[in-house]
Every structure is written in structure tokens, then in C-alpha cells.
Amino acid sequence: MKKKFLALAMATTLVAGCLTGCGKDEKKNDSSSSSGTTGSNSGVNQEAVDNLISATEGTVSLTVWASEEDQDFTQGLIDDFKKEYPDITFDIKLGACSEADAKDTVLTDIEAAADVFTFADDQMNELVNAGALQEVVSTYTYDVKAETLAGAVEAASMDGKLYAYPMTADNGYFLYYDKSVFSDSDVETLDKMLEVAGAAGKQVAMEVSGAWYNYSFFKGAGYDVTLNDDGVTNSCTWNADGATDVAQAIIDIGKSSAFVNANDADIVTGVTEGKIAAAVSGTWNADTIKAAWGDNYAATKLPTYTVAGKQVQMASFSGYKLIGVNSHSKNVGWAMILAEFLTNEENQVARFNARSLGPANANAAASSDVQSNPAIAALAKQADYAVPQRVGGNYWEPANTLGLTLISGNPDGTDLQTLLDNAVEGITAPVQ
Amino acid sequence: MKEEKKNPFKAMGRGFANFFKGIGRYFADFGKAVVKGDAGVKCSLLFMGAGYTFKGQWLKGIFVTLIEIAFIIMCIFYAAPNLAKFGTLGTVQREAVFDPLTMQQTVNDYDNSFLILLNSIIALFIIVCFILFYIYNIKACYELQKQKEFGQHIETNKENVKSIVGNKFHLTLLSLPTLGIILMNVIPIFVLIAIAFTNYDQNHMPPNKLLDWVGFSNFKKLFTEGMGNYFGYAFKKILGWTLTWAVLATLTTFIGGILLAMLINKKTTKLPKMWRSLFIVAIAVPQFVTLLLVRNFFGDQGIVNTICSNIGFTDWLKSIGLVSSHLNYIPFLTDPHWAKFMIVIINIWVGIPYQMLIATGVLMNIPTDQLESARIDGASKWKIFWKITMPYVLFIQGPALITDFVKNINNFNVIYLLTQDVYITPDQALANANAKEVDLLVTWLFRLTNEYYNYKMASVIGIIVFIICAVFTIISFSKLIAGDREEEYQ
Numbered sequence: 001m002k003k004k005f006l007a008l009a010m011a012t013t014l015v016a017g018c019l020t021g022c023g024k025d026e027k028k029n030d031s032s033s034s035s036g037t038t039g040s041n042s043g044v045n046q047e048a049v050d051n052l053i054s055a056t057e058g059t060v061s062l063t064v065w066a067s068e069e070d071q072d073f074t075q076g077l078i079d080d081f082k083k084e085y086p087d088i089t090f091d092i093k094l095g096a097c098s099e100a101d102a103k104d105t106v107l108t109d110i111e112a113a114a115d116v117f118t119f120a121d122d123q124m125n126e127l128v129n130a131g132a133l134q135e136v137v138s139t140y141t142y143d144v145k146a147e148t149l150a151g152a153v154e155a156a157s158m159d160g161k162l163y164a165y166p167m168t169a170d171n172g173y174f175l176y177y178d179k180s181v182f183s184d185s186d187v188e189t190l191d192k193m194l195e196v197a198g199a200a201g202k203q204v205a206m207e208v209s210g211a212w213y214n215y216s217f218f219k220g221a222g223y224d225v226t227l228n229d230d231g232v233t234n235s236c237t238w239n240a241d242g243a244t245d246v247a248q249a250i251i252d253i254g255k256s257s258a259f260v261n262a263n264d265a266d267i268v269t270g271v272t273e274g275k276i277a278a279a280v281s282g283t284w285n286a287d288t289i290k291a292a293w294g295d296n297y298a299a300t301k302l303p304t305y306t307v308a309g310k311q312v313q314m315a316s317f318s319g320y321k322l323i324g325v326n327s328h329s330k331n332v333g334w335a336m337i338l339a340e341f342l343t344n345e346e347n348q349v350a351r352f353n354a355r356s357l358g359p360a361n362a363n364a365a366a367s368s369d370v371q372s373n374p375a376i377a378a379l380a381k382q383a384d385y386a387v388p389q390r391v392g393g394n395y396w397e398p399a400n401t402l403g404l405t406l407i408s409g410n411p412d413g414t415d416l417q418t419l420l421d422n423a424v425e426g427i428t429a430p431v432q
Numbered sequence: 433m434k435e436e437k438k439n440p441f442k443a444m445g446r447g448f449a450n451f452f453k454g455i456g457r458y459f460a461d462f463g464k465a466v467v468k469g470d471a472g473v474k475c476s477l478l479f480m481g482a483g484y485t486f487k488g489q490w491l492k493g494i495f496v497t498l499i500e501i502a503f504i505i506m507c508i509f510y511a512a513p514n515l516a517k518f519g520t521l522g523t524v525q526r527e528a529v530f531d532p533l534t535m536q537q538t539v540n541d542y543d544n545s546f547l548i549l550l551n552s553i554i555a556l557f558i559i560v561c562f563i564l565f566y567i568y569n570i571k572a573c574y575e576l577q578k579q580k581e582f583g584q585h586i587e588t589n590k591e592n593v594k595s596i597v598g599n600k601f602h603l604t605l606l607s608l609p610t611l612g613i614i615l616m617n618v619i620p621i622f623v624l625i626a627i628a629f630t631n632y633d634q635n636h637m638p639p640n641k642l643l644d645w646v647g648f649s650n651f652k653k654l655f656t657e658g659m660g661n662y663f664g665y666a667f668k669k670i671l672g673w674t675l676t677w678a679v680l681a682t683l684t685t686f687i688g689g690i691l692l693a694m695l696i697n698k699k700t701t702k703l704p705k706m707w708r709s710l711f712i713v714a715i716a717v718p719q720f721v722t723l724l725l726v727r728n729f730f731g732d733q734g735i736v737n738t739i740c741s742n743i744g745f746t747d748w749l750k751s752i753g754l755v756s757s758h759l760n761y762i763p764f765l766t767d768p769h770w771a772k773f774m775i776v777i778i779n780i781w782v783g784i785p786y787q788m789l790i791a792t793g794v795l796m797n798i799p800t801d802q803l804e805s806a807r808i809d810g811a812s813k814w815k816i817f818w819k820i821t822m823p824y825v826l827f828i829q830g831p832a833l834i835t836d837f838v839k840n841i842n843n844f845n846v847i848y849l850l851t852q853d854v855y856i857t858p859d860q861a862l863a864n865a866n867a868k869e870v871d872l873l874v875t876w877l878f879r880l881t882n883e884y885y886n887y888k889m890a891s892v893i894g895i896i897v898f899i900i901c902a903v904f905t906i907i908s909f910s911k912l913i914a915g916d917r918e919e920e921y922q
Contacts, residue, residue, distance in 0.1 A: 045532075052535045104882060111639060130885075131526065131640030138532030209856050232634055255758070263854070266733035273738070327528060328639070333535030393634060393884050394864075400856045401863040408858070409758050419860075426864030429660055431634050431886070 045140045052333045059089045060334050065097035065105075065117040073354050074342070081341050092338075099321050106132050106326070115329040116339050119164075120171055121155040121320040122389040128158045129231040134325040134332055136162040141340045152360040155320040155388040158231070164322035165343040168351070169365060170283045170358030171319025172386050173213065174378040175303060176271075177278040178202075179296040190253065190305040190314075193278060198258035202277035205262040205270055208250060208407040211399030212317060212389075213280060219315035219387065221246045221307050225399075225427060227390040234392045236427045238402075239420035245308040247406055247416045253305065254407040261407045282319065283358065286375040299378035301385065318386035320360055398426030443910065462567050465574035473573045480566065483573025487580060491589040496569060503562050511555035518552040521545040521630065521643045545643035549630070553622050557614070621898075628891035637885060650892045663889065666865035666876070671896075673772070674872045677847075678840040684780045686833060689787020690825060693795055696788070708792070711785040719782060723849040726778055730764035731854065737761045765854050768869040775870060779846050794828045795821070834908045838901045841872070848875045873897050 066074040071094065078092050095114060097105050102119035103126050110132045119127065127133050136144060144165055145153050152166035177187050186196050190204070197204050207213045215225070223243050225236040237243070253259050262270055268285060270276035271292045279289070280302065290297045302314035323343055325335045341347065348359035352369070358376040359365045370376055402423040405411070410419065465473060472486035480500045481493030517523075522543025529538045579586055587595070596604050628650055630636075630643045657664035692711070696704045714722075729736050740746045746762055749755040755762055765771050798821060806816050826833075847870060857868040866884055867876050877893045880886040 048533055048535055051533070055534065107637065107885060126634070126885075129634070130637040134530065134537075137530055140535075230635070257760070260733070260760075262733055263731075265728065266731055269731070269733050275733075327537075332530065332537045336535065394866075397857070397863040397866050398860060401858060401860050404856045405858055405860075408756075411756060411758075411858075422860040422864075425660065426662075426860060429662075429864055 044142065045138065048138075049140050049337065052337070053085065053087060056088055056334070059091050060331050061091040061093075062116060062329075062331060062335055062338060063093045063095060063114040064338070065095045065102065065114040067099050067118060068096045070118070070355065071096060073351065077342055077347055077350075078338075081338055084341065088334075090334075103127050103132075110326065111328045113326055113328075115326050115331060115335040116323060116342070117326065118167060118321055118323050121164075121322055122317070122391075124155070124158060124163065124322070125227055125231050125390060125392065127324065128163055131327055132324070133163040134327040134329065134336070136165065136325075136336070139340060140337055142344050144340070144343075147345060147362060148360050149362050149365060151318055151383060151386070151388065152320045155318065156322050164324040165339045166320050166360035167323050167343050167348070168321040168357040169318075169360040170376055170379055171321055172379055172382065173280055173282045173316055173319075174299055174301055174375070174382045175278060175280055176285070176289050176297070176299050176375075178293050179298045180293075181277040181296075184300075187278070187300055187303055189311060190303045193303060194253070194256045194258045197277055198256065200277065203258055203260045203270065203275055204278045205260045205267050205276045206280040207263050207267075208254070208261045209400055209404035210263065211396045211403065214250070214399060214403035214406075216280075216302060216314045216316050217246055217250055217305065218243070220305070220312045220385070225391055225395060227392055232392045233430055234395050234427050236395075236424045238427070239417065239424040242308075243420055244416040247410075247420060249305060249307045250403070250406040251409055254409050261404075283356075283375045283379070286356070297374065299374045301378060301381040313385055316382055316386045317389040318383065319389065321357075394429050394431070395427050398423045401426075444906075458567075461571060465571050469570070469574050470577050473570060473577055476570060476573050480569050483569070483576060487576050487586055489576075489587065489589060489592060492592050499565070503558070506555075506558060510551065511559060514548055514551040514555055517543060517548045519645075521645065522548050523642070525642055526640045542639070543642065544639040545630075545636075545641075546632075546638040549626055549643065550623055553626060554619060557619060557622070624891050624894050627887055628895055630888055632887040632891075633889075634885045646888075650888050654889065654892050654896070662861050662865035665861050666867035667893075669862065669869065670867055670871050670873055670876055673869065674841055677772075677776070677843075677872060678837050680776050681779050681783065681840040681843065681846075682833060682837045684776060685783035685787045686829070686836070688780055688784045689789075690791045690795075690821075692784055692788045693791035694821075697792065697795055708788075711788055714782070714785045719845055720849055722782060723778070723845060727765065727850050727854060730774060732761045732763060732766055734764075736764065765850060766856065768858065771851060771855055771870050775847060775850055778850060779843075782846065790829065790832065791825065794825050797828075798824050831909070834905060837908075838905060841901055841904075842874045842897065843872065844874050844878065847872050848878065873900075 064074065064078065075094055078094060082090050082092070097114070097117060099118050099120045102117055103123035106113040106117060106119075106127065107130050110130065113132070124133075139145075144156075145162065148156075148166045149169055152169050153162065156162055156164040156166050175187060177193075181200050181202055182193060182196055186192050193204050208217075218224070218238050221243075223238045223240060223246060225234055225238065227233075228235055238246075254261065260266075260270070260276065262276070262279075264281065264285070267276060267279045267281055268288055271279060271285075271289050274292075279285075281289070286299075302316060304311040304313050306312070323339045325332065325339050329335045343361075345361045345364050348361040348364040349367070351357050352359050352364065356373065358373070358379060359370060364370065365380075371380070402419065405414075405419060410416070466477065469483075472483040475482035475486070476484075479497055481490075481495070481497035483493075484490070484496065485493035522545045524541065524543045526542035527540045530536075531538070576586065629645055629647060631646045632638075632643050635641070636643055653661055653663050654667050655664055695701060696707050701707070728734055731737070737746070740749075740762055741760070746755065746760070749762060750757055750759075763770050764774050802820055803816060806820055811819070851868065851870050855868055855870055857863050859869065862868060866880060866886075871879070873893055874897060877890045877897070880890040880893070
């Protein structure tokens with residue numbers, strides 16, 4: 001409440017009426033002494049769980065935040081969890097908070113945030129940097145590192161330390177295409193796609209003015225942006241030798257009348273209206289696109305594009321949804337066990353069956369059911385060219401603008417090297 | 433007198449002089465009370481209730497002494513520990529150790545910089561209030577002593593209690609709202625001002641990290657340019673657009689509202705009630721719903737663009753150069769110039785119904801004798817509008833216009849809801865400061881806090897917005913609502 005109230009006070013300066021900010025008591029010491037026992041520090045540790053059960057007195061209150069669409073499913077899991085530990089009285093509240101902006105809500109006031117919350121892995125560094133996540137130093141009911149896809153573990157880790165429990169592995173982007181327009185070989189190169197689409201009077205869509213997507217071109221050609229050790233600022237090589245070729249390539253793509261720079265909402269509209277026949281997007285649009293294209297619905301990895309005459313595979317950000325435990329939780333132990341429960345193999349399979357969300361658990365992901373889902377299979381193909389999203393906050397706006405300028409054909413005619421230099425200056429700027 | 437009114441700054445200067453003189457007198461009176469006071473007054477320097485008790489008002493005496501005791505307890509247990517750390521904003525960073533075997537977390541006794549800041553400001557506020565109360569108390573005791581010396585009646589305990597719901601009832605009534613305003617408005621503003629002098633940003637987020645005082649460096653950043661600092665550049669641009677927007681938005685809806693009201697009020701207009709209701713329906717729908725829908729309508733691939741391209745409007749705009757040739761849509765909300773234009777237009781649509789309602793009321797009250805005599809004298813409709821209607825409406829609505837102007841400076845909804853997630857700035861320097869061409873100071877501030885946790889810069893911007901709004905309000909109110917304006921109108 002306190003910081004929310006502050007933010008409001010700032011935004012409304014003159015306008016009266018916001019929340020009161022009464023300081024609440026700080027609990028300085030959350031530890032209650034309990035006899036230590038020996039046990040293995042990785043994998044299953046039933047002994048520690050038994051200890052926790054015997055050391056727990058009274059009601060265990062926990063708050064869980066899951067996305068709006070996941071409410072019913074998560075509530076079911078919570079009920080199962082209560083049955084799993086019948087000796088403990090739980091008071092588990094479920095709240096709605098989108099994974100996409102969990103960090104905004106959590107960082108507004110860490111102490112008031114949920115004990116267990118879901119979030120997209122792009123928020124990892126900010127959450128870790130603000131100290132909001134409890135490090136997963138040990139697991140109790142299943143071995144997270146061993147049972148989860150390597151990419152997902154990497155996405156849930158910072159500096160080699162695991163900070164969250166991978167829940168789904170389907171938050172990246174790939175290529176949707178209409179089989180009635182493109183053949184399987186057409187979708188291998190972007191040039192061919194634009195040619196075919198142009199001839200068919202259709203469009204190929206991608207949000208090049210979005211930093212999340214235009215990373216694809218630069219990373220594919222070997223120009224990277226990475227997070228520095230401070231966890232906030234970036235290093236970026238987008239203005240290195242030869243990067244202007246990438247910039248020129250994007251300009252050339254933008255010149256094609258068959259290409260459209262469209263954001264998520266516009267892609268949905270375009271696909272529904274039948275104008276767009278191929279789009280770079282993610283699993284969240286799978287149902288809509290499938291409904292529009294019917295049997296012609298298909299998905300695959302991103303195509304290659306031409307940089308200075310050579311074909312270059314487009315890279316991407318991989319995306320995972322993770323479950324984090326609040327480091328300020330009053331019941332850290334139970335919060336961790338609940339987080340494990342929500343992400344164990346059985347429940348990841350259940351989540352795929354109920355919500356079609358691609359599992360991050362290696363066994364669950366390998367099942368034939370999951371593999372036969374076109375969108376998730378396409379993500380798996382793209383996985384070879386995907387990297388976890390580790391960029392600081394200053395990446396987004398400058399990269400958005402760079403993408404917009406390039407895809408609009410560099411309207412001011414600025415020297416490409418200068419354009420890239422300016423963008424990199426913004427991306428790598430220290431926090432001001 | 434006349435001259436003074438013409439120059440608000442002179443009046444302000446005089447106001448300040450009087451203000452300081454008043455403060456001087458205030459303390460002089462206090463000194464006099466202490467020096468000339470009898471034993472009771474002097475005792476109340478230490479025990480605040482003594483003065484009253486000596487004069488028989490022991491109930492009041494006990495009450496005042498209780499306040500004093502409460503204050504001392506507050507100082508020892510609340511103010512002192514917080515204020516002791518106020519200079520550094522805390523020195524012990526949070527460290528937590530998790531024991532994987534017992535699954536318990538041990539946390540050190542850390543300092544929460546933000547709470548220290550907040551509590552210190554509250555404590556300082558209480559202390560200042562107490563000092564004022566203390567001085568008032570001594571003076572009141574001295575007054576009581578004088579009353580006794582002159583042989584006047586001294587209120588008994590019973591009369592004291594009665595006066596709370598009797599002749600001092602206004603104080604009783606006002607105490608709660610005042611407390612509310614202090615808690616909800618005054619203290620947050622002080623906290624906001626204090627944060628502008630700290631390094632509260634993404635790298636320093638309490639409760640896990642500590643804050644530090646940084647002096648005026650945040651202000652310097654906002655007013656200077658260069659050396660990788662884009663805030664100065666962005667601030668100038670955004671301030672310019674904020675003021676342009678506020679003027680445009682206020683004038684267009686104001687004039688539009690009057691014209692619409694006049695049109696509906698015209699005797700020849702059929703079904704005036706229906707038209708009026710239709711426009712009021714636009715108010716009945718929550719503004720943010722309308723705005724989000726409109727944002728989608730005017731999207732690059734939105735419905736309006738589809739229509740425009742089908743009827744060939746897009747191509748026509750291209751041919752006259754209003755839309756650049758490489759686009760196959762109209763960048764309603766994605767091009768800086770188009771977006772600014774559309775925001776003003778959409779705001780007219782959203783804002784006119786309100787103005788129409790107000791204008792309808794005002795127009796109905798125009799003295800008909802004036803209008804009639806003008807008509808008999810042969811004045812044209814145009815002349816009547818400019819010479820009678822407009823001056824009258826301006827006279828009545830002048831203060832409301834200023835409020836509108838200030839409100840538009842802070843018009844968060846229209847700008848944010850129409851451009852968020854849609855508009856991308858083509859200006860790299862603005863992007864580097866996390867700003868956009870269409871941002872108002874207040875939306876920039878919001879995104880700085882909400883997306884970048886840059887509370888320190890947001891606070892500085894907040895202070896600037898406050899100053900701008902305050903200056904505009906003071907100047908225009910002193911010009912517009914001077915006492916004898918009514919005669920001027922006639």
C-alpha cells in the first residue's frame with residue numbers, strides 16, 4: 001500500500017484523494033527455532049517437509065497470484081494441495097495478476113505482494129535486482145533443475161542461482177502461416193514468403209517496431225544485447241562493424257508491399273479479416289488464428305532473411321512463465337512447497353490438458369500430446385535459435401524507436417551508423 | 433488600490449511582507465506572555481495544563497497535559513528513532529538467510545529507508561503542530577490571567593465542555609476533515625518533495641536496498657542536456673506540448689460546447705431535449721471504455737483505416753502528402769503530428785458534452801433585455817454573439833476555464849489511454865529518456881514510476897507540475913476574480 005499510495009500521490013499531485021499510508025509493523029525476524037536435521041540438499045527432501053509440518057502451528061496463510069485466465073485451474077490445484085497436507089490448516093487466497101505485469105504489482109510494494117506469484121521470465125532480472133524473489137536453494141518434493149527443460153532452468157536463474165520454478169515454456173514467438181498460401185518450403189526464407197504473399201495479395205506481419213521482436217534480426221546476425229552484472233544496464237553491439245547491413249535488411253523488408261509492421265491487436269484483426277497470411281506471434285494467439293484459418297493453420301520456426309546477400313536465421317527471445325516465491329513471505333517454507341506443487345510434472349500435464357499451455361517439465365514436454373500441438377512444436381523448433389530474455393529496462397524504448405525508424409524506411413535519411421549509434425547509446429545508458 | 437490589482441506580483445510582494453510581519457508579531461506576543469505571565473503561565477512552560485488548573489479549569493488542564501505526555505511518548509518511541517536515521521536514511525541493508533533444513537528464513541534487523549523517510553516526515557509534522565499548539569497554549573494561559581486581573585468571568589469546567597458543542601462547534605466539526613486533508617494531501621506532498629532529493633530508482637528500491645540523499649542532482653538532470661543525459665531535452669519538448677495541449681484542449685471544448693449549446697437552444701431546432709440527451713449519453717459511458725475503443729478504431733489496421741482505404745481516402749491523403757508514401761494506412765495514433773491532431777479531436781468529442789451542459793445553463797441566464805435591445809438597435813447576430821453572449825459567458829465561466837486548463841495539464845486519461853502500447857516515438861533522444869512526443873508531464877511521470885521505477889525523477893517532475901499549476905492558478909485567479917468584477921461586466 002505504501003508505495004502504491006506514493007505513486008498515486010505523484011500522478012495526481014494536485015488532485016485530492018488517495019490511499020492512506022499508515023506504516024505497518026515490520027516483522028524483523030521470521031525465524032522460529034526448529035531443530036536442524038540432516039538431509040540431502042537437492043532433489044526430494046521429505047525429512048525437511050516432515051520437520052516443517054511438525055513445526056507449523058496454527059493456520060498457514062498464503063496468497064497466490066495467477067493470471068485471470070488461470071483462476072479456475074489454479075483454484076483446483078490449491079484445493080488438491082490442501083488435500084495433500086491434511087494435517088495443516090491452510091488459508092490460501094487466490095488473486096488475479098497478469099503474468100505480463102506481475103513485476104509492476106509486486107515491486108510497487110514487495111511486502112504487500114503475494115507469497116507465490118506467476119510471472120513471465122523477462123521480469124526475472126528486475127525482480128531479483130529488487131530482492132523480491134526467494135532464492136530456490138533447495139527443493140523438497142521434486143528436483144527442479146533435473147526435471148525441467150535446460151532452457152527453462154536457465155531462464156529461471158541469475159548468476160547460476162535458481163530463483164523461480166518454471167511453469168510453462170510457451171511464451172516465445174514463432175511463425176504462424178496459412179497453408180493455403182504458403183508451402184512448407186516457402187516459409188523457409190522471408191524473401192520467398194514476401195514474394196508468394198505479394199503474388200497472392202496477402203500480407204506477412206511482424207511487429208518490427210516492437211523491441212521484443214526486432215531483436216530477432218540483430219541477434220540472428222550475431223549482434224547482441226546483454227544484461228550487465230549490475231542487473232540493470234545493458235551491453236549492446238548493434239552498432240558494431242557490419243550491423244548497418246542488418247539495418248539495411250530491415251529497411252528492405254519494410255519496402256516490400258507484402259510486409260506489414262503490425263502489433264498484436266492488429267495481427268489478430270488482420271488475420272481475422274483475411275489480409276494477413278503469415279505472422280510472427282506467440283501461443284496466446286493460437287486459438288484465434290486457428291479459428292480463422294481452420295485446416296490451413298500451421299506454425300513453424302522463424303524464417304531466414306537476407307543480410308548483405310546471405311541468408312541468416314532469425315533468432316528470438318524464448319519465453320517462460322515462472323512461479324516465484326516472495327522473499328518477504330511470512331511462510332517461506334510453505335510458499336516454496338506450494339510453488340513446487342503447482343509446477344510438478346503431474347500438474348504441468350494437467351495444465352497443458354486444461355489450458356493448452358506448453359509444459360516446462362522435460363517429461364511432460366516430451367509427451368506426444370504436447371508434441372502434436374502445432375504451436376508448441378513450432379516453439380520447440382525455434383528453441384535452437386532462442387535465448388532467454390535478459391535485458392535491462394533501458395532496452396525497450398530505444399529499440400522500439402530503432403525498429404520503427406528502420407521499418408518505415410528511415411524517413412529522415414539519417415546515416416545508418418549514426419542511427420544505430422544513437423539507439424545503442426540509449427540501450428546502454430545508465431539508470432538516470 | 434487600482435494599481436495594485438493590475439500587478440499581481442506587487443500584490444504578492446505586499447502579501448509576503450505582511451506575512452513576515454505577522455510572524456514577527458506572533459513571536460513577540462509569545463515572548464510578552466512568557467515575561468509578563470504569572471506563576472501559572474510560567475509553570476505551563478513545563479506542565480502545559482498548569483495555567484488552566486491554577487485558574488480552576490482543571491479539566492482542560494488535565495486534557496492539555498495528557499496531550500503533552502502523549503507528545504513526549506511519541507517523541508521517544510516514534511520520532512527519535514526515525515529522525516535519528518533521517519540524515520542517512522538508514523545504514524543497515526536487508527540480509528536474509530534461508531535454512532534449507534528447517535525451511536525458515538532469518539532476517540537481520542534492517543533499515544527500511546522509505547519507512548524512515550515517511551515516518552520522519554510525519555514525526556516532523558507532529559512536532560511542528562505541537563510547537564504551534566504549545567505557543568498557543570502559553571498565550572491562552574496569559575489571556576486567562578489577564579481576564580482574571582480585569583475581574584472578568586472565567587469559564588468553569590462545565591462551560592468548557594459545553595463550548596465544544598456550543599460556540600466552538602465549528603472547530604469540533606472541522607477537525608476531522610482537516611486531519612483527513614493532512615493525512616491524504618499534505619503529508620504525501622511532503623514525501624514527494626523529499627523523494628526528489630534522494631536516489632530512489634531501480635537500483636535503490638526499498639525495503640531491500642537503502643536510499644541516500646543526493647541534493648539537487650535530480651533537478652540538475654532535468655534542466656540540463658548532454659553527456660548521455662536526455663532528460664533535459666525530453667523535458668523541454670514535453671513541457672511545450674503539455675502547455676500547447678492544455679490551451680488547445682481547453683479552448684476547443686469551451687468554444688465547441690457553447691456553439692453546440694446555442695445550436696440546441698435555437699428556437700428553430702427540433703427536438704432539443706433529444707439532442708441534449710444524446711450528447712449526455714456520451715458522458716454516461718465511462719471515459720476509459722470510450723477511449724480504449726476509440727484507440728482500437730483508429731489503430732493502424734483498425735476499422736477506420738479499413739474504411740478510409742476502401743473509399744480511397746488514404747490514397748487521397750497520400751497524394752496531397754499528409755500521409756507518407758510508404759504507408760498503406762493512415763497513422764492516426766502512430767505518427768507524432770497525426771497523433772497530436774487526433775488526440776485534440778478525440779478530446780473535443782469526449783469533452784464537449786460537459787461544456788455543453790454548463791454552457792446551456794449559462795446561456796439560459798443571459799439577461800434577455802440586453803439581447804432584445806441589441807436586436808432593436810439592429811445589431812447583427814454575429815455582433816450580439818461577440819459583444820453580449822461571449823463576454824457574459826466568459827465572465828461566468830472564467831474561473832471554470834482556469835480549472836479546466838489546470839485539469840488539462842494533468843489530463844492523464846485521454847493521452848495515456850489513447851497512446852499507451854500504440855505510440856512509438858521516432859525520436860531516439862526522447863526514447864532514451866523513456867518519453868514520447870505525445871506525453872504530458874503527468875503521463876511521462878506515470879510511466880517513469882510504473883514502468884521504470886524512476887521515482888526520483890518522477891518526483892522532480894511532480895514538483896514542476898505542481899509549481900506550473902499553482903502559478904497559473906494564482907495569476908489567473910487574481911486577475912479574473914477580483915472583487916469588483918461584476919460592475920466591470922456591466
